[in-house]
Amino acid sequence: MELIIQPDQERAAHLVARIVAHELRMKPDLVLGLATGLTMQNVYRLLVQMHREEGLDFSRCRTFNLDEYVGLARNDPRSYRFYMIERLFKHVNVDFGNTHLPNGLAKNLDEECAQYEKSIADAGGIDLQLLGIGKAGHIGFNEPLSALRSRTRVKALSPATVEQNAPLFGGPDKVPRRAITMGVGSILDCRRCVMLACGADKAGVVAKAVEGPITSMISATALQLHARCVVIVDEAAGKLLKEKKYYRWIFENEPEWEPFR
Numbered sequence: 149m150e151l152i153i154q155p156d157q158e159r160a161a162h163l164v165a166r167i168v169a170h171e172l173r174m175k176p177d178l179v180l181g182l183a184t185g186l187t188m189q190n191v192y193r194l195l196v197q198m199h200r201e202e203g204l205d206f207s208r209c210r211t212f213n214l215d216e217y218v219g220l221a222r223n224d225p226r227s228y229r230f231y232m233i234e235r236l237f238k239h240v241n242v243d244f245g246n247t248h249l250p251n252g253l254a255k256n257l258d259e260e261c262a263q264y265e266k267s268i269a270d271a272g273g274i275d276l277q278l279l280g281i282g283k284a285g286h287i288g289f290n291e292p293l294s295a296l297r298s299r300t301r302v303k304a305l306s307p308a309t310v311e312q313n314a315p316l317f318g319g320p321d322k323v324p325r326r327a328i329t330m331g332v333g334s335i336l337d338c339r340r341c342v343m344l345a346c347g348a349d350k351a352g353v354v355a356k357a358v359e360g361p362i363t364s365m366i367s368a369t370a371l372q373l374h375a376r377c378v379v380i381v382d383e384a385a386g387k388l389l390k391e392k393k394y395y396r397w398i399f400e401n402e403p404e405w406e407p408f409r
């Protein structure tokens with residue numbers, strides 16, 4: 149795992165967008181794993197800008213989202229499909245047929261989850277997975293006690309997640325109680341992971357995820373097992389990290405980061 153601290157939220161999102169752009173230019177048919185949430189909105193805005201201003205080409209890119217609520221239609225403004233269309237898909241030249249999210253309205257949800265895993269495998273696996281982190285430490289909707297080897301499945305949302313998402317639904321009572329999510333094991337199979345966390349309210353959980361022991365109570369800690377994972381934070385989200393000096397030194401000296409400094 150590597151940890152990169154950027155001065156602010158905009159610079160942190162910019163670094164993530166540049167990593168995506170770099171991978172997409174190297175491999176135009178990139179299999180890109182996507183996350184939703186407030187943090188990722190800046191990344192998608194910057195990718196749209198890169199598409200418009202630099203011709204960043206999504207025409208051969210395949211995408212797989214981490215999760216979707218159970219019970220929401222694709223065109224429901226609160227669904228993650230709708231979020232992706234509004235924030236990214238309709239503004240770039242991605243082929244909609246190449247964009248994948250779990251179907252939260254599937255009659256047989258277990259079958260849908262197995263099919264989702266199969267679609268990812270058929271695409272050759274995910275090259276680059278974008279991740280956010282919930283205040284209680286989830287990646288995707290892998291709530292506390294999610295098995296570190298879990299695969300795509302239906303999960304009940306924790307009270308903390310319901311609370312976090314309540315403003316988007318007009319109150320905790322209206323938040324769906326379940327979601328389909330890629331598992332921790334599915335995420336660990338991705339060839340590269342980039343996690344973005346911004347803001348002071350993520351500082352505690354970022355410190356636990358990066359410097360704490362690996363535990364299924366905080367699924368993001370499983371990323372410590374990943375061979376190629378970078379966590380990008382702004383100063384506020386990184387403020388409780390103990391080894392900041394060391395992380396900055398690595399970023400300054402690691403040849404891989406030369407084009408990104």
Ligand code: F6R
Nearest residue numbers: 183184185186187280281282288
């Ligand atoms: C959403 C997802 C979640 C979010 C996390 C952070 O697809 O996978 O794990 O990334 O809850 O959400 P924000 O950015 O809204 O704080």
